Amino acid sequence: MKGYQSRRRKASGNRKRRPRGGGPAVLPDELVAAVVGQSSEDLCQAGLDALARQGARVLLEAGMEAEVAEFLGRLRYERGGTPTGYRNGHRRRRLTCGSGSLEVRLPKVTGAPEPFERKTLRAYERTSPMIQEVMPLLYAEGLSTRDFERALGPFWQEAGLSRSSVSRANQQLYEAFDAWRRRDLSQLRVLYLFLDGYNERVRFGSKDKEGVLVAHAILADGSRELLAVALGPKESTEAWKAVLDDLKARGLRAPALVISDGAPGLIAAIRAAWPEVQRQRCIAHKIWNVLARVPRRLHGEVERDLKKVFYAPCLDEAKAAVAAFLAKWGERLPTACENFATDLEDCLTFYRFPEAHWKRIRTSNVLERAFKEVGRRTRVVGRFPTERSALVLIWASIEQDRLRWRGVKMTADLLEAAETATEELSREPLVIECARKYLDAA
Numbered sequence: 001m002k003g004y005q006s007r008r009r010k011a012s013g014n015r016k017r018r019p020r021g022g023g024p025a026v027l028p029d030e031l032v033a034a035v036v037g038q039s040s041e042d043l044c045q046a047g048l049d050a051l052a053r054q055g056a057r058v059l060l061e062a063g064m065e066a067e068v069a070e071f072l073g074r075l076r077y078e079r080g081g082t083p084t085g086y087r088n089g090h091r092r093r094r095l096t097c098g099s100g101s102l103e104v105r106l107p108k109v110t111g112a113p114e115p116f117e118r119k120t121l122r123a124y125e126r127t128s129p130m131i132q133e134v135m136p137l138l139y140a141e142g143l144s145t146r147d148f149e150r151a152l153g154p155f156w157q158e159a160g161l162s163r164s165s166v167s168r169a170n171q172q173l174y175e176a177f178d179a180w181r182r183r184d185l186s187q188l189r190v191l192y193l194f195l196d197g198y199n200e201r202v203r204f205g206s207k208d209k210e211g212v213l214v215a216h217a218i219l220a221d222g223s224r225e226l227l228a229v230a231l232g233p234k235e236s237t238e239a240w241k242a243v244l245d246d247l248k249a250r251g252l253r254a255p256a257l258v259i260s261d262g263a264p265g266l267i268a269a270i271r272a273a274w275p276e277v278q279r280q281r282c283i284a285h286k287i288w289n290v291l292a293r294v295p296r297r298l299h300g301e302v303e304r305d306l307k308k309v310f311y312a313p314c315l316d317e318a319k320a321a322v323a324a325f326l327a328k329w330g331e332r333l334p335t336a337c338e339n340f341a342t343d344l345e346d347c348l349t350f351y352r353f354p355e356a357h358w359k360r361i362r363t364s365n366v367l368e369r370a371f372k373e374v375g376r377r378t379r380v381v382g383r384f385p386t387e388r389s390a391l392v393l394i395w396a397s398i399e400q401d402r403l404r405w406r407g408v409k410m411t412a413d414l415l416e417a418a419e420t421a422t423e424e425l426s427r428e429p430l431v432i433e434c435a436r437k438y439l440d441a442a
Helices: 002-014 029-036 040-046 048-072 129-140 145-159 163-182 237-249 264-273 283-291 296-310 315-329 334-341 355-361 365-381 387-402 412-427 433-441
Strands: 086-097 100-110 190-200 210-219 224-232 257-260 278-281
Touching: 048 086, 048 100, 163 387, 190 224, 190 237, 190 264, 190 355, 190 365, 210 237, 210 365, 210 387, 224 237, 224 387, 237 264, 257 264, 278 283, 278 412, 283 296, 283 334, 296 315, 315 334, 315 433, 334 433, 355 412, 365 387
Parallel strands: 190 257, 257 278
Antiparallel strands: 086 100, 190 210, 210 224
């Protein structure tokens, strides 16, 4: 018995095993060459992108042939019945897709009572929707129209992209910006409004800098929202008033607190738009302004004393730190101390609001970081032909950066505390007596 089983195993081992499914394990080269126009060896050497392009071509052509068969009511070479049209060869079109450039054959139909319209590949379509979606993102990253073909030409090979195709793709970015700048703001409940600007050379044919004015907010749910991006003559009062008037015209209600730097034009515009709203002056700008009036050898010591004021655990300790700072440096650094004492109450307003929000509302640094990124991208593009083109890139850059901004913790108790702080500040404005006495004596 054992000898019989051994002979059976030996005999079965000598048989040639057939692959599962009864067919060959791989496609023969003849079939691969007939379908994609290249041998399997050539495809393997060309790489995965070439294989993807050829696969896309085969699928597109098969889909279009199926559409023709459905339109005519018969398969290729099929006869019988009354013909409703005829196949009339092919014409070629070069396409750009995610894996590069490829050429497809478009079937032609003649003699039909109505024109044949493809759904697989529509008339004049030469770029895949994925590429169309990527272009505006690249533009927002700082690639100019000329950079597209230079940077991506090797990837797209001989197809390339014309300026008109890039412009058409970026049109959706322009349309999104136009819709955003006109949107209704009446449903937004803004708790903290941040206003800041910086100067940038943006217009073609001009060396003058213009103010890029930006407004964004922390809403009552703790999230952040970009509200306005505009150009103005170097942050003038009139330019900022135009921005705030536009926000109000679109339904924006008065916020609980406005955070800004100490630019006189901006402060005047805020007071004109919302005389009753409390203001928090950015402490980072305040520290920079004071240190600009201090000898470099004293920067470290003075900065540590300033941080005792602006990073104290409570308002009372901050007031004590103010008195200590003026007592220590008042005679040695009178110009710096005068700058420090000016508008100091506005720098300490945040102490009256919930402590959980202090870190986010005592500076406008989130916009300062965004401005650096905007500057990097606008330098790549250079001058802009129109104001709208400049605003679109600036808006897209800041909006992309905004997605990384952190909001604030918000609960019903914190929201109520913030609203209560606003009411209390209206009744009892913050006063730093020692700072006012110093200014009176100066």
